[in-house]
Amino acid sequence: MMSSTKNIVLVTGANSGMGKATTAILADKGYHVVMLCRDEARGKAAHGEIIKKDGRSVDLMYCDLGNMRSICNFVLSFKERYDRLDVLINNAGVITTDRRETSDGLELQFGVNHIGHFLLTISLLDLLERSDAGRIVVYSSGAHKSGRIHFDDYNLTHRYGVVRSYGQSKLANLLFTRELSRRLREGGSKITINACHPGAVATQMGVDRSTGFGKTLVKMLSPFFQTPEQGCRTAVYLATSPEVASISGEYFYKCKVARTSKRGRDMDAARRLYELSENIIRERTGP
Numbered sequence: 079m080m081s082s083t084k085n086i087v088l089v090t091g092a093n094s095g096m097g098k099a100t101t102a103i104l105a106d107k108g109y110h111v112v113m114l115c116r117d118e119a120r121g122k123a124a125h126g127e128i129i130k131k132d133g134r135s136v137d138l139m140y141c142d143l144g145n146m147r148s149i150c151n152f153v154l155s156f157k158e159r160y161d162r163l164d165v166l167i168n169n170a171g172v173i174t175t176d177r178r179e180t181s182d183g184l185e186l187q188f189g190v191n192h193i194g195h196f197l198l199t200i201s202l203l204d205l206l207e208r209s210d211a212g213r214i215v216v217y218s219s220g221a222h223k224s225g226r227i228h229f230d231d232y233n234l235t236h237r238y239g240v241v242r243s244y245g246q247s248k249l250a251n252l253l254f255t256r257e258l259s260r261r262l263r264e265g266g267s268k269i270t271i272n273a274c275h276p277g278a279v280a281t282q283m284g285v286d287r288s289t290g291f292g293k294t295l296v297k298m299l300s301p302f303f304q305t306p307e308q309g310c311r312t313a314v315y316l317a318t319s320p321e322v323a324s325i326s327g328e329y330f331y332k333c334k335v336a337r338t339s340k341r342g343r344d345m346d347a348a349r350r351l352y353e354l355s356e357n358i359i360r361e362r363t364g365p
């Protein structure tokens with residue numbers, strides 16, 4: 079069991095893009111950062127690069143957010159190593175033009191971007207509660223505005239499209255933020271949770287990891303996009319700034335509370351999605 083005097087932050091999808099940039103920035107600010115990565119080789123490469131700079135305290139752990147067993151195993155290992163968590167940054171994300179499924183049989187974006195992070199977050203609330211001021215930061219996206227939650231077909235088995243699937247998952251990130259914040263407040267918890275939109279950022283988002291398809295397009299567009307270091311500013315602000323210590327359930331863009339779509343403020347849908355997510359997880363993991 080590691081008992082760190084530094085604040086402990088867990089970053090999902092920490093081997094690439096904004097997750098990697100966030101890891102480096104927070105390590106330089108004196109946090110002990112735990113990188114959650116799904117792929118051993120990519121995780122080790124990124125971790126090795128990050129710890130080249132002196133003074134950074136960074137741990138590496140593995141988890142596939144598309145696999146509930148992997149998430150439960152990760153949580154067990156994390157709790158064996160750490161007795162507290164100060165900040166959780168739900169950064170990992172995926173976008174695919176063709177319909178794919180997680181190993182639990184969920185549509186990939188709904189399964190990884192929303193359900194995987196839902197299970198991880200709920201499972202780590204007890205450790206966040208042990209922090210003096212636990213914070214959760216959720217990467218949503220402006221793409222939530224084109225999304226709706228398809229309660230009757232959340233796996234998008236009919237009329238699959240990338241806008242529908244990614245939009246649904248990023249709206250789910252936002253509604254989860256709103257509903258969990260409401261529940262935490264109602265239960266008297268001091269943990270805060272806020273969502274953010276990073277803007278358009280040149281990362282590996284949309285690049286097929288096995289074929290490399292999409293890499294050239296990212297390269298061509300990168301001069302017009304923000305760098306990952308610029309893109310993660312709002313998440314870093316939400317993770318660290320005293321200005322937002324008591325703000326919860328909000329959506330931020332450029333370090334300011336921003337307007338969401340009407341669906342992004344629908345608390346009935348937020349509650350329904352929360353209950354649906356609990357049921358989806360219960361069906362696959364048991365009571």
Ligand SMILES: NC(=O)c1ccc[n+]([C@@H]2O[C@H](COP(=O)([O-])OP(=O)(O)OC[C@H]3O[C@@H](n4cnc5c(N)ncnc54)[C@H](OP(=O)(O)O)[C@@H]3O)[C@@H](O)[C@H]2O)c1
Pocket residue numbers: 090091092093094095096097114115116117120141142143144168169170171172190217218219220275276277278279280281282283284287
């Ligand atoms: N880039 C943008 O313009 C933009 C705009 C709005 C919102 N966002 C959001 O920003 C967040 C960060 O994305 P990014 O742009 O930095 O993309 P990225 O470079 O593609 O990084 C995504 C990270 O998520 C990880 N990941 C994917 N599936 C996973 C799984 N099943 N289990 C665990 N980790 C998994 C990836 O791991 P591998 O490398 O192993 O695949 C990678 O580390 C995402 O939530 C995205 O939706 C991005």
